[in-house]
Amino acid sequence: MLGFLLRRIALAIPTLLAVMTAVFVLARVVPGDPAQVILGDQATAEALAALRQRLGVDRPLPAQYVDFLSGILRGDLGTSMVTGKSVWAEVLAVLPYTIELTLAAILLGILFGVPLGVLAATRHNRLPDALTRVLSLAGLSFPAFVSAVLLLLVFAIELRWFPVISNPRSGDLLERLQHLALPALNLGLIMTAYITRVTRSSVLGVLGEDYIRTARAKGIGRRAVLWRHALRNALIPVATVIGLYLGTMIGNSVLTEIVFNRPGLGKLILGALNQRDYTLLQGLMVIFAGFIVLANVATDLAYGLIDPRVRAR
Amino acid sequence: MTEPVLAIRNLAVEFRSRDGWLPAVRGIDLDLAPNETLALVGESGSGKSLTALAIMGLVPGPAGRIAAGSSIRFEGEELVGASEKALDAVRGNRIAMIFQEPMTALNPTMTVGAQIAEAIRVHRGLGRDAAWRESERLLDLVKVPSRRRRMHDYPHQFSGGMRQRVMIAIALACRPRVLLADEPTTALDVTIQAQVLGLLEDLKREHGLAVLFITHNLGVVALIADRVAVMYAGEIVESGRVEAIFAAPKHPYTLGLLGSTLRIDRDIEALQPIPGSVPAPGALGRGCAFAPRCPRAVSRCETEPPPLEAVAPGRLVRCWMPA
Numbered sequence A: 001m002l003g004f005l006l007r008r009i010a011l012a013i014p015t016l017l018a019v020m021t022a023v024f025v026l027a028r029v030v031p032g033d034p035a036q037v038i039l040g041d042q043a044t045a046e047a048l049a050a051l052r053q054r055l056g057v058d059r060p061l062p063a064q065y066v067d068f069l070s071g072i073l074r075g076d077l078g079t080s081m082v083t084g085k086s087v088w089a090e091v092l093a094v095l096p097y098t099i100e101l102t103l104a105a106i107l108l109g110i111l112f113g114v115p116l117g118v119l120a121a122t123r124h125n126r127l128p129d130a131l132t133r134v135l136s137l138a139g140l141s142f143p144a145f146v147s148a149v150l151l152l153l154v155f156a157i158e159l160r161w162f163p164v165i166s167n168p169r170s171g172d173l174l175e176r177l178q179h180l181a182l183p184a185l186n187l188g189l190i191m192t193a194y195i196t197r198v199t200r201s202s203v204l205g206v207l208g209e210d211y212i213r214t215a216r217a218k219g220i221g222r223r224a225v226l227w228r229h230a231l232r233n234a235l236i237p238v239a240t241v242i243g244l245y246l247g248t249m250i251g252n253s254v255l256t257e258i259v260f261n262r263p264g265l266g267k268l269i270l271g272a273l274n275q276r277d278y279t280l281l282q283g284l285m286v287i288f289a290g291f292i293v294l295a296n297v298a299t300d301l302a303y304g305l306i307d308p309r310v311r312a313r
Numbered sequence B: 001m002t003e004p005v006l007a008i009r010n011l012a013v014e015f016r017s018r019d020g021w022l023p024a025v026r027g028i029d030l031d032l033a034p035n036e037t038l039a040l041v042g043e044s045g046s047g048k049s050l051t052a053l054a055i056m057g058l059v060p061g062p063a064g065r066i067a068a069g070s071s072i073r074f075e076g077e078e079l080v081g082a083s084e085k086a087l088d089a090v091r092g093n094r095i096a097m098i099f100q101e102p103m104t105a106l107n108p109t110m111t112v113g114a115q116i117a118e119a120i121r122v123h124r125g126l127g128r129d130a131a132w133r134e135s136e137r138l139l140d141l142v143k144v145p146s147r148r149r150r151m152h153d154y155p156h157q158f159s160g161g162m163r164q165r166v167m168i169a170i171a172l173a174c175r176p177r178v179l180l181a182d183e184p185t186t187a188l189d190v191t192i193q194a195q196v197l198g199l200l201e202d203l204k205r206e207h208g209l210a211v212l213f214i215t216h217n218l219g220v221v222a223l224i225a226d227r228v229a230v231m232y233a234g235e236i237v238e239s240g241r242v243e244a245i246f247a248a249p250k251h252p253y254t255l256g257l258l259g260s261t262l263r264i265d266r267d268i269e270a271l272q273p274i275p276g277s278v279p280a281p282g283a284l285g286r287g288c289a290f291a292p293r294c295p296r297a298v299s300r301c302e303t304e305p306p307p308l309e310a311v312a313p314g315r316l317v318r319c320w321m322p323a
């Protein structure tokens, strides 16, 4: 298992390198001089030159590229142009809130999505199946920020069950859960819709497999066959989808964090964009890329745990 | 003949289509005595697997079903229309089945040991450890080498022949009275085939099993079967003792299957001198189902379906113009 994990991580390195290079190039082709953006139109030539030197943007591109990569290798993502704090400090200050939100959403998605998908598959072409299909399609086609606003209107403003502004820093566990509930539900609903659909089609496929018939021929009841034989095999594609969806999830969490006014990577990105904080943006892109690669490794790992054939390869 | 363990009467299996329910198995009668091996032969699509699945109560629904008026009695107990619970108590316990395709018949995410032990625990009520030890004994019985280690392996670590042995171990786990073997060796190469057949033969002798052996391979039939039933388009067209049928086939279809020269190592497909193929369930005419392909057909064959009639003791033929 450890060897399998190491192989997967080694395979991720070229991907990461390609992404870093893309980030570097992107940050350089963006029009405008960062020193000018920071200091404004009134800045003197000396001040601009001094800042350029401090930012390192006056050096030749290959040298900058080497600096950039070696910085990343040392774990140094530079400092924010606006606050002067290190990118890591900015990120670490809000990262736990985004992780909390994402994990809660995935958990909700699995908790609701897997049973719903199984229900739909076992009642194939009957009412529960039709209902879950319609609902999950609705869940997927609904924009995340619209559902966020609706949730706010109903549960925070009308019913007053949850706070309007999600403040993850507040008080005891119960209170924190209350603040987490609506944003997590918003993302979790999308996740549920996704997982329901994938689970449904995956279970349907697996139920037609020969080994399911073998299990029935052994005299194992329908229910036990479903849970013991079908589900484990059906979860393989579900794990993939969760992994792949993490990327999309980050985009949706940006929108969700903005609507609920909740600190996190999403709001950090928005701030960096508004303030043209190029170094922070560049650092954030590297971190996001790292996350997505990590999510992929985690997905492969989940495969390995579920499917013995993958472990062997 | 002794009292049959399995008595099938008027078994029909049908599938839903745009034109309503179409029969794929059309009213067959079969008796299986203890210690007997009955071979069920016929071309692809003649309904052999469906017959076995019907006995197991595993006709793929909801598109397929056993038609009203069918009867399958096992040790006097009616299986058609029995509850799922009653069927679960019989399946894998007193009637077991081995499937055609060993590569896909085992669960890829469960160890082989767990898959054998599962049946034992469900039917024999043994605890985890006892079931595990019993599974080891079964792997020994079907001659899987270094079984202690193999118990923890997954199916993908086994070859086709070894997987089929595992399937046999699962089938025998609860010492069934009847074994339905659906082309258990077709997917295997010749030497492995011979080993698996030998193994089945030994086990049958030791356990007093009744075996319904489905196959394409007439060489295998000659080797292991006591009686043969030949199926065509969902019907039995000829049945009798192996020696009698091989010596003098009566039905033109059986004749065609056997061909002019019978060779032990040949497959039906390789010999097949019959032009055309088995008609689909919806495409049957009024008369004999085989008439369009039959070299002996006369006008009566086109208009009137022949009945299955005794031509000698224990010998049945469905033909207006038997040889």
Ligand SMILES: Nc1ncnc2c1ncn2[C@@H]1O[C@H](COP(=O)(O)OP(=O)(O)OP(=O)(O)O)[C@@H](O)[C@H]1O
Pocket (backbone or CB within 6 Å): B015, B024, B042, B043, B044, B045, B046, B047, B048, B049, B050, B051, B060, B063, B064, B280, B281
């Ligand atoms: N799931 C199904 N849906 C519709 N028709 C089916 C289905 N399964 C089988 N049939 C019909 O029943 C016929 C007999 O099928 P069966 O599997 O019993 O054939 P077989 O004799 O076992 O053939 P083979 O030697 O290829 O295994 C097929 O030709 C097909 O028309």
Ligand SMILES: [Mg+2]
Pocket (backbone or CB within 6 Å): B048, B049, B050, B100, B182
């Ligand atoms: Mg078949």
